[in-house]
Amino acid sequence: MRVLIVEDEVKMAALIRRGLRSDGVAADVAVRGEDALWMAGSTEYDVIVLDVMLPGIDGFETCRRLRGEAVWAPVLMLTARDSVEDRVQGLDLGADDYLTKPFSFAELSARLRALARRGPIERAAVLAVGDLHLDPASRRVWRGDEDISLSAKEYALLEAFMRRPGHVLDRYQLLEQAWDYEYENRSNVIDVYVRYLREKIDRPFGVSSLETVRGSGYRLRADGGRAAAGD
Numbered sequence: 001m002r003v004l005i006v007e008d009e010v011k012m013a014a015l016i017r018r019g020l021r022s023d024g025v026a027a028d029v030a031v032r033g034e035d036a037l038w039m040a041g042s043t044e045y046d047v048i049v050l051d052v053m054l055p056g057i058d059g060f061e062t063c064r065r066l067r068g069e070a071v072w073a074p075v076l077m078l079t080a081r082d083s084v085e086d087r088v089q090g091l092d093l094g095a096d097d098y099l100t101k102p103f104s105f106a107e108l109s110a111r112l113r114a115l116a117r118r119g120p121i122e123r124a125a126v127l128a129v130g131d132l133h134l135d136p137a138s139r140r141v142w143r144g145d146e147d148i149s150l151s152a153k154e155y156a157l158l159e160a161f162m163r164r165p166g167h168v169l170d171r172y173q174l175l176e177q178a179w180d181y182e183y184e185n186r187s188n189v190i191d192v193y194v195r196y197l198r199e200k201i202d203r204p205f206g207v208s209s210l211e212t213v214r215g216s217g218y219r220l221r222a223d224g225g226r227a228a229a230g231d
């Protein structure tokens, strides 16, 4: 197991590194987020321990850029304050876990082992299908440079499609993803909302990304519909 520790407090970084090494774990230290980016880009780490408070770009921005550069190693964030906002922001930016300072080394070590077992999983913070984008953290949707305003249900339905681009999803699967059990009148609600979605994500852009698959359901084209623009 090889761990990257991103922490500017020399004592804290040394403490973590010493503990990990006595557990037989290889550990490198980066003092700045910028250093972490190139180190994680050239070495495959099993886990990255990322402090929020760093000189230069902070831990949040470092995490966002790591994911942006397709580094999918699990990230554990260290937050100094017991701040809910910090933890939420970290998780939304692609972190996998967090630990609030001060922490016990035994807990850090256990969490790192759990994260390493998960392995690197591709999980972009922003979903992109062709030029169609959806950011689950800010609930923003856009195509190309243009923002698209969706109702809560339209958004939920689009998110279900964007998590499985190119796959045919039947009405039942879509209901399961976007509607809760309190919704009783389920007859044609999906068809209605797919129509609404097409009016917003396709028609104004002259594309057709949401395809009807007769007898089965609907599919979001893996290219986001852009290839159909010239048809």
Ligand code: CA
Binding pocket: 007, 008, 009, 051, 052, 053, 054
């Ligand atoms: Ca720090």
